[in-house]
Amino acid sequence: MSVLQELGRGFGVALLPLNLLLAGAGVIIGTLVGMLPGIGPINAIAILFPITFAAGLPPESVLIFLVGIYYGSQYGNSISTILLNVPGTASAVVTAIDGHALTLKGESERGLAVSAVASFVGGTLSVVGLVFLAPLLSQVAIRFGPAEYFALMLFALTALSSLGGDDVFKGLVSLGFGLLLATVGIDPQSAVPRFTFGQLGLLDGIDFVVVTIGMFAVSEVLLSLERPDWTSEARKPIRMVWLKASDLARTGWTMVRAAVVGFFVGVLPGAGGTVAAFLGYATEQRLVDREGTFGKGDIRGVAAPEAANNAAANGSMIPLLTLGIPGSGTTAVLLGALTALDVTPGPMLMTQKPEVFWGLVASMYIGNLLLLALNLPLVGLFARLLQIPRWALMPGVAVLSVTAVFALNQSVFDVVLMIGFGFVGLVFRKASIPLAPAILGLVLGPLMEKNLRRSLALSGGDWGVLFSSWIAVLFWVMAVAFLVLPAIASRRDGGSIG
Amino acid sequence: MDRWIGAALVALALAVAVTAGGYEVGFVVDPLGPRALPYLVSGLFLVGGGVLVLRRISAPQVAAGPAPQPWRSQALALAILVAYAITLPVLGFVAGTAVASGALSKVFGGRFLPGLGVGLLFGVGLFSLFALGFGLELPVGVMFGQGP
Numbered sequence: 224m225s226v227l228q229e230l231g232r233g234f235g236v237a238l239l240p241l242n243l244l245l246a247g248a249g250v251i252i253g254t255l256v257g258m259l260p261g262i263g264p265i266n267a268i269a270i271l272f273p274i275t276f277a278a279g280l281p282p283e284s285v286l287i288f289l290v291g292i293y294y295g296s297q298y299g300n301s302i303s304t305i306l307l308n309v310p311g312t313a314s315a316v317v318t319a320i321d322g323h324a325l326t327l328k329g330e331s332e333r334g335l336a337v338s339a340v341a342s343f344v345g346g347t348l349s350v351v352g353l354v355f356l357a358p359l360l361s362q363v364a365i366r367f368g369p370a371e372y373f374a375l376m377l378f379a380l381t382a383l384s385s386l387g388g389d390d391v392f393k394g395l396v397s398l399g400f401g402l403l404l405a406t407v408g409i410d411p412q413s414a415v416p417r418f419t420f421g422q423l424g425l426l427d428g429i430d431f432v433v434v435t436i437g438m439f440a441v442s443e444v445l446l447s448l449e450r451p452d453w454t455s456e457a458r459k460p461i462r463m464v465w466l467k468a469s470d471l472a473r474t475g476w477t478m479v480r481a482a483v484v485g486f487f488v489g490v491l492p493g494a495g496g497t498v499a500a501f502l503g504y505a506t507e508q509r510l511v512d513r514e515g516t517f518g519k520g521d522i523r524g525v526a527a528p529e530a531a532n533n534a535a536a537n538g539s540m541i542p543l544l545t546l547g548i549p550g551s552g553t554t555a556v557l558l559g560a561l562t563a564l565d566v567t568p569g570p571m572l573m574t575q576k577p578e579v580f581w582g583l584v585a586s587m588y589i590g591n592l593l594l595l596a597l598n599l600p601l602v603g604l605f606a607r608l609l610q611i612p613r614w615a616l617m618p619g620v621a622v623l624s625v626t627a628v629f630a631l632n633q634s635v636f637d638v639v640l641m642i643g644f645g646f647v648g649l650v651f652r653k654a655s656i657p658l659a660p661a662i663l664g665l666v667l668g669p670l671m672e673k674n675l676r677r678s679l680a681l682s683g684g685d686w687g688v689l690f691s692s693w694i695a696v697l698f699w700v701m702a703v704a705f706l707v708l709p710a711i712a713s714r715r716d717g718g719s720i721g
Numbered sequence: 722m723d724r725w726i727g728a729a730l731v732a733l734a735l736a737v738a739v740t741a742g743g744y745e746v747g748f749v750v751d752p753l754g755p756r757a758l759p760y761l762v763s764g765l766f767l768v769g770g771g772v773l774v775l776r777r778i779s780a781p782q783v784a785a786g787p788a789p790q791p792w793r794s795q796a797l798a799l800a801i802l803v804a805y806a807i808t809l810p811v812l813g814f815v816a817g818t819a820v821a822s823g824a825l826s827k828v829f830g831g832r833f834l835p836g837l838g839v840g841l842l843f844g845v846g847l848f849s850l851f852a853l854g855f856g857l858e859l860p861v862g863v864m865f866g867q868g869p
Contacts, residue, residue, distance in 0.1 A: 274850075274851075274855075277851065277855045277857050278854065278855045279855070392768070392769045392772045392773065393769065393773075395765050395768065395769045396726075396730060396765065396766065396769035396770065396773075398765060399761075399762045399765030399766050399769065402758060402761065402762045402765070403737065403759070403762045405758070406758050406759055406762070410744075410755040412755070413744075413754060413755045415744045415755045417741070417744065417755060417759065418737075418740065418759075441802070444798065445795045445798055445799065447829075448791050448794045448795055448798065448828070448829070449791035449795075452830075612831065613829050613830070613831075614826040614827075614829040614830055614831025614832075614835075614836060615826065615831065615835070615836070615839045617825070617829050618821070618822045618825035618826050618829065618836060618839070618840065619822070619839065619843060621798075621802060621821075621825055622818050622821060622822055622825075622840065622843055622844075622847075623843075623847075625802065625805060625806060625809075625821075626814075626818075626847050626851075626859075629806075629809065629859070630851065630857060630859075633858075635806055635807060635809060635810065638806035638809070639803060639806050639807070642799060642802045642803055642806065645799070645802070646799060649795065650726070653722065654722050654723060654726050656726075668758065671758075672757070672758045675753065675757070676753045676757075679753050680753075
């Protein structure tokens with residue numbers, strides 16, 4: 224069957240009333256959590272997953288909802304960025320440069336309109352890219368054996384550890400922490416209990432939800448106690464926004480080019496929305512900024528990063544869905560959710576569970592349309608929610624975190640464990656150790672160990688099997704390159720990369 | 722701070738390696754056994770922690786001025802959360818959530834009663850969603866006749 228026929232069937236799934244409702248709820252929640260500084264998509268997905276799981280929804284519906292939160296957050300993150308100069312999520316940092324300059328010039332509505340349309344262009348073009356690239360990648364991946372998978376996972380882990388922060392060693396420490404947590408519990412292959420300290424609650428291992436909510440959401444609540452409050456600055460009313468034809472003509476090609484850049488950056492593991500936004504902005508600055516207006520409130524300086532980070536979010540779904548390998552913290556949480564739902568993403572997903580794959584892709588088209596239709600008229604309403612006082616918002620996040628983990632197994636032990644991870648997350652953040660590699664290590668650790676041991680068992684203990692195909696060797700070379708190059712670069716210029 | 726974390730990681734690396742050394746090596750079909758991944762973790766901690774301890778700190782240390790004391794309110798928030806979790810089966814979900822929200826609101830510079838009110842709304846809302854919507858029992862609490 225052709226791609227378009229499959230996509231048509233996907234629309235049949237996505238247009239079911241339940242799935243339509245969930246896509247709408249997902250993108251609205253996504254817009255809100257993207258907009259509220261500190262509460263990113265990863266927190267929302269980790270907190271809401273146990274709740275949707277408890278509701279017993281079919282896997283494609285849960286996925287439509289959770290992924291809606293993910294790309295919806297890439298629309299919302301520009302609202303607080305443009306209005307308050309406080310990036311809603313890390314990938315909106317670049318938008319702040321020209322976005323907030325527009326607000327200072329009294330043109331915040333213009334900035335918000337450009338940002339919404341750029342997000343739509345980036346989001347929609349990248350779904351088109353996903354439809355055509357994903358089947359190709361699946362055909363390659365279907366030939367991967369355990370040795371290739373092991374090398375690919377190693378590459379994904381090292382790429383995220385070295386690109387995720389500005390210090391490759393701190394990335395590796397975080398990765399090690401995640402892998403350590405992954406070993407906790409009974410080893411499925413030798414039945415040896417590892418790092419359980421005689422605790423019954425640890426025999427089954429630690430649920431990724433407990434770790435993610437603790438390290439991300441609880442630590443964020445704690446960290447917000449030392450951040451300045453933004454709510455007092457959010458009082459200026461915003462009217463309904465609309466993009467003028469002249470502004471569209473001025474930014475149209477910028478959006479398209481930045482979407483392409485962002486999409487390919489998103490497909491690569493490790494890089495993600497923040498790098499995509501930087502590259503999209505830098506490319507446009509070089510190509511079109513002849514008058515030197517970038518940085519002074521140029522609408523193209525808003526269009527480029529917004530198109531790029533939305534495209535990157537959707538691009539990052541490709542390795543997750545076709546290879547089963549996430550390249551970022553958020554997609555790692557999605558992999559954990561899929562595994563819990565008994566869906567194994569990978570090259571077989573498209574043929575074995577077409578309703579999940581194509582239903583999700585179709586819902587992403589619909590979700591982007593919904594986001595555009597919601598964001599232009601309702602942005603003023605969203606912006607008013609930035610005034611929710613912190614004494615109400617942050618305890619709410621804490622209570623939701625506890626509820627979500629409790630709902631998982633009705634276990635007080637899990638909740639206390641989660642609070643402990645909240646403390647660990649706080650220490651990590653204060654020492655600027657990135658959190659995402661830990662989540663990726665936790666989710667990929669068991670898969671990696673299984674594939675390594677399987678390939679060595681098949682070869683009778685001969686390590687040469689790990690380098691026996693050119694694809695595996697290619698991944699090994701890339702993994703080593705990502706580890707070594709940033710270390711050399713940071714030695715040369717004494718710190719930051721890029 | 723890096724140096725302290727680095728030292729802790731090196732110690733953790735040794736502990737992990739020693740613990741993993743005690744795991745029985747698997748059978749012939751599994752040449753690698755359960756020790757390999759913990760050893761890898763130990764190696765990562767040793768390298769990462771060692772670098773954090775040994776390298777010269779290039780950035781100038783931030784001058785320790787009379788900064789506000791976030792640690793105290795953070796410790797307080799952590800304590801409230803732990804107390805909330807442990808008392809959940811006794812107090813029940815709705816009452817526990819309301820009290821915890823009120824206390825946390827105070828830590829965040831709000832007042833206790835409005836926080837309690839928000840928490841009560843949250844508690845009732847979530848409880849109804851779980852109990853009525855998903856058929857999942859959240860603890861009702863001793864007050865309403867449920868054993869802890």
